[in-house]
Amino acid sequence: MSSLSLVLRDVRAVFLRRKGVLMQTRLSVFGIAMLCAASIGYDVMGSSAQSLIRFKDTTQHWAEPSILTAVEKKYVDGYEDGTFKPDSPISRAEFIKMVALATGEKVNQVGGDGWFQPYVDRLKAQEIIPAEFPERYNEPLQRYEMSILSVRSVDKSLKGTMVDSTKLGLIHGVSSTDLDVYGTSTRAQAITIIERILAARKGEKLPGDKYAASAAEIAATGSNVGTMLGLKAQNIGNTWSAGQGATVKLEQVIIADPSDEYDPFMAYIDTSHWNSRVDKQRDFVVMAKFTVQVDETADDSFNLGGYQYLTLYDGTGPLHVSNEALPRVIRFAVPGIYTGFVSYGARRDLAKTGIGFDLVSNKVVVAIP
Secondary structure: OOHHHHHHHHHHHHHHHHHHHHHHHHHHHHHHHHHHHHHHHHHHHHHHHHHHOOOOOOOOOOOHHHHHHHHHHOOOOOOOOOOOOOOOEOEHHHHHHHHHHHOOOOOOOOOOOOOOHHHHHHHHHOOOOOOOOOOOOOOEOEHHHHHHHHHHHHOOOOOOOHHHHHHHOOOOOOOOOOOOOOOEOEHHHHHHHHHHHHHHHOOOOOOOOHHHHHHHHHHHHOEOHHHHHOOEEOOOOOEEEOOOOEEEEEEEEEEEOOOOOOOHHHHHEOHHHOOOOOOOOOEEEEEEEEEEEEOOOOOOOOEEEHHHHEEEOOEEEEEOEOOOEOOOEEEOOOOEEEEEEEEEEEEHHHHHHOEEEEEOOEEEEEEEO
């Protein structure tokens, strides 16, 4: 082997040794980096896993993400035994504390059985808790009380009625016709309400529950003309003479939407006998509930026909009522109390000026702009 070959071999050996060191160094650095990454990844995964099993009883619960978010925001926490009890009824005290913490109220915490009192005092000072609010704070919160606290946390100028809370989108119904005003809510459901409060306080427009708003308005006023048509109810609860010994009282005026397959009040209408003059897209349905009272002094020769003497002005046609219908003919020869609905179709474009009835020859306005 020539001298040049020996030199080249020695140079190559040195180069390979240095390259090996370099590669070893790179591998060492890469290994350290991988170990660090693995360590970081383990911590993150461990932290995530710990969050998911923070409470023994929230795994796979529908509200688990919301619960973890609420805990992170520090306006609610679990119990010492590691549970959250998401399906337990929330007490007045617990919800008051959640409202105070979520809205950033500064409260000096105390221990013992009266732990909730500083939160109560703070929300009373802020006029969120009204004077008439029940003081049995460890009892379950009722939904109408939740309405009061929720609404007044957003707008203290409002009373906090169910009409207020459904209109703001804070409270939804438990079904299309039931608000369950005196029912309770779970701890998980309370978090949903708190998040709506926070969104409303930021000025966000919450999606509302039209059916809940309608039910709340009917319960409060006897009519849903505000929710459905933007009108104001008139003369609900008033009574008119129907001649000697007979009276007619207007109990309710309910608007139904025939184009809405989910409208709960369309179930009152017999659509199998739909009046061809009533257009389901163009018109709405007016359901008026009356009580006709007849005593022994009434003219026993007179018969009151519901669609003859209780007539909607500008109606497109009468409709068959299948549920709670007023008798089509009330014979005054048979004294008694008769209650039920009559129903008509009416054009949406004409409702802007109001709704009126001819009630036994009395022109009665039942809704105004």
